[in-house]
Amino acid sequence: MTQSRKRHVIEVSDSAALAKAAADRVLARISANHGRVAICLSGGSSPKQLYQLLATETYRSQIPWERVHWFIGDERFVPADDPLNNMGMARRIFLDRCAPAANIHPIPTDAADPQEAAHRYDSELKSFYGANELDPARPLFDVVLMGVGPDGHTASLFPDYPAVEELERWVVAVPQAHVDPFVPRVTLTLPALNSCREMLFEVAGAEKRAILTRVLDGEDLPANRARSIGETIWLVDKAALPENPRGR
Numbered sequence: 001m002t003q004s005r006k007r008h009v010i011e012v013s014d015s016a017a018l019a020k021a022a023a024d025r026v027l028a029r030i031s032a033n034h035g036r037v038a039i040c041l042s043g044g045s046s047p048k049q050l051y052q053l054l055a056t057e058t059y060r061s062q063i064p065w066e067r068v069h070w071f072i073g074d075e076r077f078v079p080a081d082d083p084l085n086n087m088g089m090a091r092r093i094f095l096d097r098c099a100p101a102a103n104i105h106p107i108p109t110d111a112a113d114p115q116e117a118a119h120r121y122d123s124e125l126k127s128f129y130g131a132n133e134l135d136p137a138r139p140l141f142d143v144v145l146m147g148v149g150p151d152g153h154t155a156s157l158f159p160d161y162p163a164v165e166e167l168e169r170w171v172v173a174v175p176q177a178h179v180d181p182f183v184p185r186v187t188l189t190l191p192a193l194n195s196c197r198e199m200l201f202e203v204a205g206a207e208k209r210a211i212l213t214r215v216l217d218g219e220d221l222p223a224n225r226a227r228s229i230g231e232t233i234w235l236v237d238k239a240a241l242p243e244n245p246r247g248r
């Protein structure tokens with residue numbers, strides 16, 4: 001793959017337009033791959049509208065569900081049916097109705113502790129990929145969805161936490177979160193997240209404007225270190241976009 005680490009910012013009018021743009025991009029990536037497809041979902045509230053859209057007949061009927069696999073970029077270490085569980089949210093909104101159970105790959109929060117969950121998911125990803133080393137010519141994921149938090153975190157990679165510097169393991173435990181909800185986390189690391197054809201950030205709402213300004217200014221934040229080895233797209237709605245954005 002070409003190592004173009006440039007980010008493209010695409011402005012849309014509002015959160016509904018953002019969800020549609022994201023759904024169309026996900027669909028385009030699925031259509032471009034005639035084999036097994038791997039999509040890494042994100043948590044938080046930002047992707048909810050996208051997940052709702054993927055469950056509608058228009059999108060649902062265009063997705064070859066049998067060959068699409070769904071992973072999660074980070075998880076709160078709470079039971080699978082807890083409202084805070086990221087994969088639980090995606091399952092309730094669309095996966096359980098649309099995807100074969102064998103194609104849904106949650107982080108196992110029934111593990112003894114976050115470390116064990118991280119270790120098990122690391123093994124699951126490696127076995128799915130078929131190798132223990134990532135080959136830039138063969139990305140792990142077709143699409144990685146991302147959100148950004150008020151402190152510049154993405155997935156559960158919080159500023160100045162050791163997880164951000166991890167270069168070997170694909171998944172690590174984060175015993176303490178830096179922002180609400182303050183539950184332990186399990187997160188994919190930058191080498192694993194960046195190994196994708198397209199990384200797609202969804203950023204909507206005025207409450208994101210302050211952090212988006214810092215991101216676009218190029219501050220050294222986890223969200224700025226997350227760059228696909230393929231394309232990195234930031235879908236941003238008008239309310240979130242600073243007046244004179246730099247660093248596009």
Ligand code: 6PG
Pocket residue numbers: 042043044045046047074075076086146147148149150153154155156
């Ligand atoms: C999580 C996340 C996290 C999220 C951002 C944005 O588990 O909380 O995956 O990285 O994507 O914090 O969250 P919102 O979409 O709720 O603003």
